[in-house]
Amino acid sequence: MTAIDDLDEAAGEARAVTMLPVGPVADRFRRDRTFISTIMGPYGSGKTTSCFQKIVNAAMWQNAGPDGIRRCRVCVIRATYSQLETNVMADWFAWFPKTKANYNGETKTHRLLIDIPNFGAVEIEMLFRALGDLKAEQVFKGMALTLLWLNEVDTLDMQVLKYGLPRVGRYPMAKDGGCAWSGIIADMNAPDVDNWTYDLLVEKRLDIPPEQLTLLREAYGPLFGIEFHRQPGGRTPEAENIDNLPKGYYDRMMIGMSDNEVRRFVDNEFGAVNNGQPVYPEFNDRFHVAAEALKPIPGVPISLGVDGGSTPAILFGQQADDGQVRVIGELVVFNADDSKSLAKLGPTSFGREARAFMDAQWPRARVGEVWGDPAMFYGGDEEDLSWAQAFGRAFGQRVKPSPVKGNRLTPRLEAVRGCLTRNVGSKPGLLVSPACRHFRRGFNNGYVIQRTKLSSGGGRWRDEPEKNDFSHVHDAGQYLICGFKKRGNPTLDMDARHDRRKARSKVEYGQGYFSGSVR
Template sequence: MTAAIRQMKPVGPKASAFIASTAFITGIMGPVGGGKTVAGIARCFRLAHAQRPVWDEGRRCYVKRCRIAAVRDTYPNLDRTLIKTWHQWVPKEIGKWSGEAPRTHNFTINVGRPGQRGFHQIDMEMIFTAIGDHSVEDVLRGFELTGLWGNEWDLLPPDLLEFGVGRVGRYPAEVQGGCSLAQIWGDFNAPDEDNHMYSLFVDKKIDPELAAAIAEETGGEQKLIEFFEQPGGMDPGAENLHNLKGGRNYYIKQAALMSPDKKRRMVDNKFGAVRDGMPVYPEFSNTRHVAEAPLEPIRGLPLRIGIDAGLTPAAVIGQHTKFGQTRLIAELATFLEEDDQLASVGPTAFGEALADLLASRFPGFPVEFAFVDPSAAKGVDGSGNELSWLQIAARVSKLKIRPAPVPNNDLTIRLEAVRRPLTKTIEGGQPALLICPTLKILRRGFNSGYKFRRTMIAGKEGRYENKPVKNQYSHVHDAAQYLMVGSGWGRISGAAVGGGRADYLEQGGRSVVTVDADYDPFGG
């Protein structure tokens, strides 16, 4: 019986989009059993097919050539997972397999029928290697590759990308047609939020010099980064269920055996919480609640602003569409240079920064409301002035800033004002809350940074505290809460705050204030 490469069935829409991506750097994150490794295998053949065919006189046909290195953390893990799956699709009997380190598999694929139009061959060279106790530089040294695959990329050193860039695009040689498409890709389960995969694929954080080198190598015509998140295993659109024994029951069993933190990552496909807390909004989903492309402000719609006052103030700016969707499109917070900690800023400096943001990003847009932490209206700002934080910020920014309509600044109302739209669907199946992908602080907070901390009782872990931790994410999230309460999402015993109408709506209609308005915000 002749061995043959198995025909692959589609895993699902996200996996298919990952396979088809032509970006230089591509990642797919999915639950255990989501078919990510199979999608990675399919990418190998996709990349090979994208190479330039060159006539081979000896074979009397065109030939494409491709060499890919698949990297894992250790050889035991490589053999137990990746290579085991690889041989389910490409048996050892095809071509030449070597089990020596690094493992290699070389074979030729016939595409079409000999003698017929379009027939050609693909020479595939697969290298399976592991980092182990070596450095990435040592493991990749001397490789001349078409593509590089980081299997379980979150477990690999961050510098795999840095050293990998110099290794791909070097095969086939120019005399063999040259490399027409070079790529680096990886698959992984949802890691903790502080993993380097989050920085690369969510924040799109990449060294500028490295990005410039890639752009020069590709002529600037190849997209730099693409990221694909599969639905969670319990979600309606879960992928690869048709290939799992028991279908969705597979995930039900997995979830029953896992801790909540592990289930969140391995089944729900959500970035893990930092280890000392629980995310405030487990309803949040990057796939559903974050726009695929940056959100531009919609002309004709006024801006809504939420502000958190104090020594480390923050602001969030949004709009509300006629379809009932709140779109968060900008955030403002000041960080110390080369640090993740917020910088202390007074109301004057913050008011100036907010005015600059509005003038540069949203010129000509009216401001429907600007709601701030109610405590900002009390007392003085602490610097010897007789004015409150609210009054100073309002005067400098030329905005009519008001205390948020939250009785006693009730935390439950504020959290529910965000939680409710996270679980609500509007016309066309769209989420009621949509976040611009450039709001990095807000997104990190949603994923896990804005959290409840677990208390310690007699040296053992106790229950979670009933208030979120004050950290670099909490201030932006407080600001977002004031915006959402002002938008009417707050509820007290099922009724909207303000008796069913948002408090900012006056009897005569909406109060509109433009950024450049010249008026006394404290006038009667």
């Protein structure tokens, strides 16, 4: 029987400390009893160790059986056994040694009994499994688990979660005390924003009707849901597990890495769609996104930025007295039969959608100004009205063209950058509600520029962002912010003064994408 020496009491509940926590985020993760909980961090941040700690905690959260032992059965899964043996099993056996008596190499099952001083005994049964050539349904068939651990979850298919989820909560049996807590834990490096884990685990989108969620929480308790724990980047002062890493660990690791790899594996920032370059590297998800959904500022009108065309989008925002721009909502319509495919809507239909959205979200709010793409004001196919006129008639308010001369790209991008880089005291100049999932996801590398290959074998960055599903809502954001800037406020006026000083300096900034010269 293995003994765990350190034990402390927190809020009257015993919790195991098999190893010291590697940092505050990791500590919150291992204590978290939410049904699905994920820890995301850079290389070397102690994610695996933290999962070990949580497994011991999960055993301690069970009811004791008639023999006084609390039992827990865990399945940890990876894509291949070589990955499992290298990345998980080697570390697990370093902390919990295998013997001929407690480990079955044929089934890759490790059963150990741990004696925790001043608490009692816990039994942990670890099932090490890999998909290999099998389907997830075949791997989990017949399993009865307490806990499922999805190791490096972003490298796994979502089917693993789908077929693994029904298997938790079925062990221990009632005769051994019953299952008092069950759940799914996951660890990962920062994924690309088009990875399935971003939707489900980062944005916590269960994609089930509210009434079904209510029933599930009535059955399984208020902790039925998803929680996400994001560790600091490896180069920040708050980096976790840094004392257990060699000096210069991250600096050495970066040699030979692409910019996107550095973002993901060192800085713990989300990766780009198709490995593009983020349009706004100034964006910081931790700083520029509110902790909770933003509510409108009472008495301040809600203004709109509208991008027209066949797949339109709207951002709803307010400007506070101190100049902060607050983006409180977005309207991006997807096809009913494909949640990832933007719907094509005409201006009248979209105008009605926008009015219904506002009335449902903020029924007593006053509409401010509505700014849109100047191209929306030319031509028309609905009763000879332009797109902007048809939209405005359906929505109930006139649309103004974005106040940027010629609708040039660079001033629009610089207006957004001005908000991102110029704070209002200790607050960000641009604050985004987490309810604006598509807009946020675009900032987190969905809205990108691509690198084109040249015949010489080299390449260069394109002059304009890629037209994709994220560009529409970001165009809308540019129109909204440019409208606020034109109207004038203390924060955004600083951006204009900066531009004037730059022009007077007569410094040659080149012709590249980030030079500010692209029109």
